[in-house]
Amino acid sequence: xTNVVENYDAVVVGAGHAGCEAALALSRLGFKTxxxxxxxxxxxxxxxxxxxxxxxxGHIVREIDALGGEMGKCIDKTFIQSKMLxxxxxxxxxxxxxxxxxxxxxxxxxxxxxxxxxxxxxxAEVAELITEEIGARETRPYDDVGANExxxxxxxxxxxxxxxxxKTVSGATYFAKTVVLATGVYLxxxxxxxxxxxHTGPNGLKAANHLTESLLKEGIxxxxxxxxxxxxxxxxxxxxxxxxxxxxxxxxxxFSFSTDPDSIQKEQVSCWLTYTNETTHDIIRKxxxxxxLFSGVIEGTGPRYCPSIEDKVMKFPDKDRxxxxxxxxxxYTNEMYLSGMSSxxxxxxQHQIYRTMPGFENAVIVxxxxxxxxxxxxxxxxxxxxxxxxxxxxxxxxxxxxxxxxEEAACQxxxxxxxxxxxxxxxxxxxLKRSDGYIGVLIDDLVTKDTTEPYRMMTSRAEYRLLLRxxxxxxxxxxxxxxxxxxxxxxxxxxxxxxxxxxxxVERLKNTHVGANExINSFLKSLGTTELLSGVTLADLCKRxxxxxxxxxxxxxxxxxxxxxxxxxxxxxxxxxxxxxxEMQQVExxxxxxxxxxxxxxxxxxxxxxxxEARQKLKKFRPENIGMASRISGVSPADISxxxxxxxx
Numbered sequence: 001x002t003n004v005v006e007n008y009d010a011v012v013v014g015a016g017h018a019g020c021e022a023a024l025a026l027s028r029l030g031f032k033t034x035x036x037x038x039x040x041x042x043x044x045x046x047x048x049x050x051x052x053x054x055x056x057x058g059h060i061v062r063e064i065d066a067l068g069g070e071m072g073k074c075i076d077k078t079f080i081q082s083k084m085l086x087x088x089x090x091x092x093x094x095x096x097x098x099x100x101x102x103x104x105x106x107x108x109x110x111x112x113x114x115x116x117x118x119x120x121x122x123x124a125e126v127a128e129l130i131t132e133e134i135g136a137r138e139t140r141p142y143d144d145v146g147a148n149e150x151x152x153x154x155x156x157x158x159x160x161x162x163x164x165x166x167k168t169v170s171g172a173t174y175f176a177k178t179v180v181l182a183t184g185v186y187l188x189x190x191x192x193x194x195x196x197x198x199h200t201g202p203n204g205l206k207a208a209n210h211l212t213e214s215l216l217k218e219g220i221x222x223x224x225x226x227x228x229x230x231x232x233x234x235x236x237x238x239x240x241x242x243x244x245x246x247x248x249x250x251x252x253x254x255f256s257f258s259t260d261p262d263s264i265q266k267e268q269v270s271c272w273l274t275y276t277n278e279t280t281h282d283i284i285r286k287x288x289x290x291x292x293l294f295s296g297v298i299e300g301t302g303p304r305y306c307p308s309i310e311d312k313v314m315k316f317p318d319k320d321r322x323x324x325x326x327x328x329x330x331x332y333t334n335e336m337y338l339s340g341m342s343s344x345x346x347x348x349x350q351h352q353i354y355r356t357m358p359g360f361e362n363a364v365i366v367x368x369x370x371x372x373x374x375x376x377x378x379x380x381x382x383x384x385x386x387x388x389x390x391x392x393x394x395x396x397x398x399x400x401x402x403x404x405x406x407e408e409a410a411c412q413x414x415x416x417x418x419x420x421x422x423x424x425x426x427x428x429x430x431x432l433k434r435s436d437g438y439i440g441v442l443i444d445d446l447v448t449k450d451t452t453e454p455y456r457m458m459t460s461r462a463e464y465r466l467l468l469r470x471x472x473x474x475x476x477x478x479x480x481x482x483x484x485x486x487x488x489x490x491x492x493x494x495x496x497x498x499x500x501x502x503x504x505x506v507e508r509l510k511n512t513h514v515g516a517n518e519x520i521n522s523f524l525k526s527l528g529t530t531e532l533l534s535g536v537t538l539a540d541l542c543k544r545x546x547x548x549x550x551x552x553x554x555x556x557x558x559x560x561x562x563x564x565x566x567x568x569x570x571x572x573x574x575x576x577x578x579x580x581x582x583e584m585q586q587v588e589x590x591x592x593x594x595x596x597x598x599x600x601x602x603x604x605x606x607x608x609x610x611x612x613e614a615r616q617k618l619k620k621f622r623p624e625n626i627g628m629a630s631r632i633s634g635v636s637p638a639d640i641s642x643x644x645x646x647x648x649x
Contacts, residue, residue: 004172008034010420011166011176013126013211015043017406018398018413019182020109021069025417026180027119028068029485031424034120034174035113036166038186038206043121044074044109046102046406047185047202048229050329050337053255055085056459057407058095059438062473064407065256068486069414070112071407072255078104080331081248081268091572092465096253099271101330127210128167129179129218131391133160161218162392169210178420180395182413185227187375187400188212192292193368194346202229202372212375218391221378225454226293226300227404228308228342228371231350233326234364235334242359243272243326257474258491261564272326272359276309276341280356281320284313287349293371298344300373303404303454308371309341309353324357335366344371376400379446380621385419385429386412386443389622395420401446404454411439412446418484430484433594435464435587437477448621448631463590464583466576471568475499501562502569509539509574514555523555542574549574593627598647600624607646614639 012023015037023035037043052075053061065072079098086093113121165175189207191198201207212222248268254261291310292298302308307315312322325339343350347368354363379401381389386401388394397416398409419429432440441462446455459465468476478495481487514520516532524531529546538556542549549571553559562570573580604610604618613634623629626647630640 003170006034006172006174008032008120008174008176009178009424010034010417011126011174011179012036012182012417013166013179014182014184014186014398014400015040015113015121016182016184016398016409017044017071018184018409018416019180020044020113021064021071021410021413022180022182022395022397022417022420023113023119024070024116025068025414025486026178026421027116029418029421029425030118031421032118032120034122034176036122036124036126036168038123038125038201038208040110040121040123042106042203042205043113044106045203045205046100046105048227048342049339050102050327051097051099052079052105052406053095053097054407055093055095055097056438056457056461057405058085058097058255059459059468059470059473060407060411060442060457061255062096062257062470063437063439063477064411064414065258066473066477066487067414067418067481068484069410070109071410072257073259074105074109074112075100076254076256076259076264078108079264080328081271082252083246083249084253090466091469091471091576093459095459095470096255098255099248099269099327101332103330103332124168124170124172125206125208125210126166127169128214129163129211129391129394130165130167130173130175131161131218131394132164134162134392160390163394177424178393178395180397180413180416180420181377181400182397182409182416183208183211183400184409185372185374185399189372189374191370191372192298193344193370194290194292194349196347197292197297215377220388220391221381222375223378223402224300224373225376225399225402226298226302226371226373227306227454228302228344229369230309230338230341230343231354231365231369232329232335232337232367233354233360234366235328235336237362237364238326238336239359239361240272243274246271246273246325257478269328269331271328274324274326274357274359275321276313276324276353276357277321280353281313283349283352283356284310284345287345288314290346290349291344293344298371298373301453302371303456305456305458306342306404306454309343310345326359341369342371343369345369374399376402378402379451380448382447383429384431384443384447384624384628386416386447387419387423387429393420393423399454402451402455403442403446404456408442408455408457411442415439415443418486422484430480432477432480433591434462435467435590436480437468437473438462441468444628444631448623448628449633464587466579467583467587469572471565471572475502475569498563498566498569501566502573505560505562505566505570506539506573508558509542509549509570510537512538512556512558514538514541520555527551539574539577542571543577590627593630594625596626596644596647598623598625598629598643607643609642611636611639618643 009031010033012035026033081099186208329335395416397412482492521531617634
């Protein structure tokens with residue numbers, strides 16, 4: 001029997017948010033790439049919430065865009081409502097969030113992939129990895145993949161095998177130099193609600209039931225997680241007069257730094273807010289034994305920070321209500337998404353609980369809520385480049401790595417695609433530090449910490465969040481995007497000129513003095529802030545709690561006309577100068593730790609005075625530097641001191 005045999009530079013398994021970014025990065029960098037999906041209609045599918053961005057996630061989308069990714073551009077074309085979250089707090093936690101038209105978003109991303117040079121889309125299920133032995137714990141030439149000037153693969157050090165391709169369930173073979181696994185929640189997936197168990201992926205799509213066995217044969221550790229989604233309700237059955245309307249922002253702020261803000265100002269749809277109540281909670285408590293989450297039927301671990309409604313009711317019995325956001329799934333559908341109400345309760349119970357909420361008295365369910373279980377890998381088996389430690393050329397990205405969320409998946413897909421390309425280019429991988437961006441924090445957490453539940457990015461995870469704001473992602477990362485080859489010289493030049501404008505204006509404010517005259521004091525008095533007794537700089541005035549860069553424009557007679565995005569940065573730089581300087585000092589100390597490299601072949605058994613737990617953890621994780629070692633659970637500051645002394649010797 002003759003089977004199909006094809007050759008590519010790169011294979012991407014899965015075409016969700018991770019797979020799309022990986023495939024686009026690889027193909028745009030000139031590599032012949034094929035992306036596999038169980039259904040072409042599910043490219044960039046949004047099986048759960050109909051939005052992009054949100055708290056901390058908005059930061060990630062901006063960072064993907066600054067590096068040269070696609071997600072920000074796609075949502076700018078397909079959003080139906082946009083809102084900046086946390087505006088009552090400081091700029092470090094401001095996060096853009098946009099409601100998407102789910103079908104439109106999928107169509108737009110699919111159109112982008114279909115028209116991308118060097119990229120082939122194939123509807124098929126990948127069933128097997130094809131690998132070759134390359135020797136145990138040795139550094140050797142990696143054929144023509146990633147061979148640097150010394151003839152050694154940049155990422156191959158320490159690998160036991162190398163990837164050479166994949167096979168599909170039909171027996172077709174696709175040889176490749178690199179493979180990115182971006183399987184999402186499809187591996188051995190099953191959907192559950194009540195006693196109903198369906199062995200499918202999300203939205204009834206086919207599950208991927210063969211690849212897990214191949215991963216196990218390759219020595220890859222497999223874990224099992226669970227996530228879930230709420231019911232979808234027919235809009236015509238709801239009474240919105242009993243809910244609180246949630247409108248979008250005006251003006252609308254784009255996600256992509258390349259999007260002209262004027263081009264996306266449009267009429268927006270509304271979302272709505274309602275609440276559960278004690279009646280809702282009583283019904284849940286009476287039927288809790290029928291939930292597979294509590295009956296023991298569900299084996300996987302669920303997300304701590306996105307619990308089901310039954311989880312909320314049982315874990316927080318003192319709360320008499322929970323807020324539920326009612327969000328449209330698109331412009332041309334009546335389906336409404338209930339954010340905050342995912343569930344795996346039986347169908348009849350779902351009908352009861354939804355109808356207890358204000359505005360839902362006559363609610364009609366279009367799709368039942370369900371939980372979904374799926375297989376994933378142990379992300380500590382990955383390098384910071386997202387390449388597997390023991391299989392050279394194989395990368396993991398997205399929910400297969402233990403993360404949760406479209407944005408978290410997309411940024412991993414982008415970085416995995418970029419690093420797969422750089423391996424083939426013979427270049428060192430791009431590894432973002434925790435001080436570089438939220439993407440760096442996310443990946444570092446995944447590869448240095450045991451992920452025991454679906455990982456969700458939060459602003460509190462970032463130590464340097466005042467430096468890693470979403471508004472300055474282009475200033476932080478555009479140069480790296482240019483180095484990768486996905487940002488144009490024109491864009492880089494603009495960002496550099498923007499930096500110069502910001503610095504020039506900050507210096508002008510610091511050197512422009514105003515006196516304690518009647519005009520100035522009258523202005524200050526009108527704003528409820530202390531009058532001047534002597535001259536101060538405009539920068540000093542900006543730092544007052546009652547004032548800002550925008551407010552003092554009235555007394556700043558020599559102020560130049562600057563783009564809005566430049567003015568925004570000037571105001572933040574001046575207002576938070578002391579805090580920013582403090583974080584910069586912390587980053588310098590952090591960089592010193594990251595700069596202390598640990599040899600890949602270091603024998604930890606020879607490091608005397610190292611505690612047994614630390615020795616075991618260091619041998620398992622094999623950190624690349626002291627900074628990474630210090631973040632491994634079970635490795636104490638004393639262990640780090642011992643390790644530093646040993647390395648110095």
